[in-house]
Amino acid sequence: MIKRKLSEKIINLSKKFPSVTITGPRQSGKTTLVKDIFKNYAYISLEDPDEREFAISDPKGFLKRFSSGIILDEIQRVPVLLSYIQGIIDKEYVPGRFIITGSNQFYLMKNITQTLAGRTAIVNLLPFSLTELLEQPAINIFDLTDLTDIGYIENIYGKSGKSKYGKPPLRLEEYLFKGFYPPIYDKQLEPKDWLSAYYITYVERDVREITNIVDIETFYRFIQLCAGRCGQILNLSSLASDAGISHTTAKNWISVLQASFILYVMPPHFSNFSKRIIKSPKLYFLDTGLLCYLLRIRNAEDVSFNSMRGQIFENFVFLEFYKFFANIGEIPPLYFWRDRTGHEIDFIIDTGKKLIPVEAKSGETIVNSFFDGLNYFKSLDKNANISKTGILINGGDAFYIRNGNLALPWYYI
Numbered sequence: 001m002i003k004r005k006l007s008e009k010i011i012n013l014s015k016k017f018p019s020v021t022i023t024g025p026r027q028s029g030k031t032t033l034v035k036d037i038f039k040n041y042a043y044i045s046l047e048d049p050d051e052r053e054f055a056i057s058d059p060k061g062f063l064k065r066f067s068s069g070i071i072l073d074e075i076q077r078v079p080v081l082l083s084y085i086q087g088i089i090d091k092e093y094v095p096g097r098f099i100i101t102g103s104n105q106f107y108l109m110k111n112i113t114q115t116l117a118g119r120t121a122i123v124n125l126l127p128f129s130l131t132e133l134l135e136q137p138a139i140n141i142f143d144l145t146d147l148t149d150i151g152y153i154e155n156i157y158g159k160s161g162k163s164k165y166g167k168p169p170l171r172l173e174e175y176l177f178k179g180f181y182p183p184i185y186d187k188q189l190e191p192k193d194w195l196s197a198y199y200i201t202y203v204e205r206d207v208r209e210i211t212n213i214v215d216i217e218t219f220y221r222f223i224q225l226c227a228g229r230c231g232q233i234l235n236l237s238s239l240a241s242d243a244g245i246s247h248t249t250a251k252n253w254i255s256v257l258q259a260s261f262i263l264y265v266m267p268p269h270f271s272n273f274s275k276r277i278i279k280s281p282k283l284y285f286l287d288t289g290l291l292c293y294l295l296r297i298r299n300a301e302d303v304s305f306n307s308m309r310g311q312i313f314e315n316f317v318f319l320e321f322y323k324f325f326a327n328i329g330e331i332p333p334l335y336f337w338r339d340r341t342g343h344e345i346d347f348i349i350d351t352g353k354k355l356i357p358v359e360a361k362s363g364e365t366i367v368n369s370f371f372d373g374l375n376y377f378k379s380l381d382k383n384a385n386i387s388k389t390g391i392l393i394n395g396g397d398a399f400y401i402r403n404g405n406l407a408l409p410w411y412y413i
Contacts, residue, residue: 002132002182004033005327006125011037013329014096018089019120021075021112025261025286026103026202028127029182034071034099041069041099046077059084071099076108082115089119103206103261121329126261127180127287129323130411134168139413141324145354145387150401153412168411172395176312177300179289180319195293206260211252218245222253226263226283227294231311231318233338234265234283261286264322269335269348269355282336284318291315313362313410314346317393320413321347321358337377345377354387364396371405378404 006022010033013020022030035043042065046052055062055078063084075081085098100120102108112120131138139153168175178184178191181198203223204216213219222243229239240250257263265281285291297306306312318334325332333351338344347358357377361370374390390405392398398407 001032001036002128002135002185004029004125005129005132005138006123006329007033007037009123009327009329010034013121013123014038014099016095017119017121018093018095019085019098019100019116020096021100021102021108021116021120021122022125023102023108023122023261024125025127026206027181027183027198028125028261030101030103030125031073032182033125034073034101038069038071038096038099041071042066043071043073045073046081047074052077055081063088069097069099071101073101074103075100076102076111079108079111082111086115086119089116103202123329124261124326126319126323126326128182128185129180129327130168130175130320130413133175133180133185134411138324138327139408141321141349141356142351144356144391144406145351145389147389147401147406150399150406153399153406153408171300172313172410173303174300176288176303176316177292177297179287179292181287181289184289191289192293192298195289199290199293203260203262207253207256210256210259218243219253222250223257223262224294226254226257227285227291228308229283230285230291230308231314232283233280235280262290264318266318267335269337269350284315286319286322288312288316288319310362313395314360316410317358317360317413318347321349324413343373343376345373355385356387356389356391358391358393360393362395364394364398366392366394366396366398366407370394371403374405375403 010020010022022034024030044051046055059081063081072081112122129138179195183189184191184194207213207219222245225239225242236247236250240247243250254263254265258265262285264284264286266284267281268279291312292303295306295308297303303309303312321334322332333349335348335350336346337348345357346360349356349358357374359370359373370392371390374392378386378388378390388404392405392407393410393413394407395410397409399409399412400407
């Protein structure tokens with residue numbers, strides 16, 4: 001079993017909170033993870049019709065069977081249980097008594113905030129990160145500010161260009177195409193077959209549970225149009241027009257896809273640098289494999305020649321940063337920056353003390369112009385709030401510091 005980096009956080013939270021809630025997309029490994037961490041706990045899946053019927057008809061009797069630790073899987077199927085769990089916790093505060101998982105964030109979080117606020121810790125488990133698959137440590141993003149030499153990263157990975165972990169077993173394009181859902185790797189499944197079934201079985205199902213979609217073909221066209229806008233500023237009016245739906249419907253469907261852990265809408269970073277900051281968010285998918293499936297990319301080789309290779313790579317870089325923060329139990333402080341004169345930065349990481357500018361370039365050859373955006377953004381700093389080191393994640397093996405910017409290969413994040 002591949003060790004999940006979120007494990008340590010869940011264990012620590014279970015020692016302090018009476019309940020820990022693990023959310024995330026379906027098939028991201030939530031059940032496998034909690035069963036591995038809490039081996040001695042009773043396990044109940046509320047997808048089981050018999051257990052679900054028992055829980056709905058007699059919630060007190062259902063919970064009375066368990067005097068100690070219990071895992072309640074897919075709790076959103078029986079939200080009424082949360083009120084009874086609240087009563088049990090208020091009567092006797094026992095850390096780690098309830099481990100709750102759920103895949104539908106829309107319903108789950110609505111009920112959690114109404115009943116278990118202050119009584120449960122909440123974390124998100126996403127599909128594998130690249131470093132989890134490679135079973136190597138992730139770079140601590142908080143250490144990437146104001147670097148003057150490359151020693152910190154060499155201590156983790158070895159000398160420049162010669163990682164002590166070796167090259168990843170797969171090419172970049174293969175990881176982008178396959179995505180990072182555990183079943184594809186655990187069972188050696190063909191990505192396009194599994195992702196096709198995943199879309200029909202889970203995505204359409206969850207969407208239909210949340211909102212009444214009659215024309216599923218229109219919705220499929222909508223989500224494909226979203227895929228074509230990956231890494232771009234979200235223009236809801238244009239998206240709605242192209243999909244043949246209203247602006248309100250497009251906005252609702254974006255919210256549903258966010259709640260189902262399919263999309264992520266990244267806000268722009270606001271600062272005092274200028275009042276001419278673009279305010280619309282950018283759109284990303286929470287798995288590159290699903291993104292490639294929706295773009296109708298048929299194999300890994302086609303990724304190399306696809307017109308959206310750069311956006312797919314940018315989405316990958318976003319996901320690795322997103323997973324870093326999710327795996328330590330934090331809301332990812334990720335933003336983008338663009339002004340109306342054309343200057344832009346793919347990602348701004350707000351560490352609380354410093355802003356780290358990051359650019360993602362899928363090319364294997366580094367040219368000086370790749371650093372222009374980073375240098376311009378750093379030049380705007382008046383109060384030392386911006387890191388002196390800009391980060392360039394590249395699709396090749398470039399690994400060095402140049403003029404205060406750190407170039408990192410894609411497999412080092």
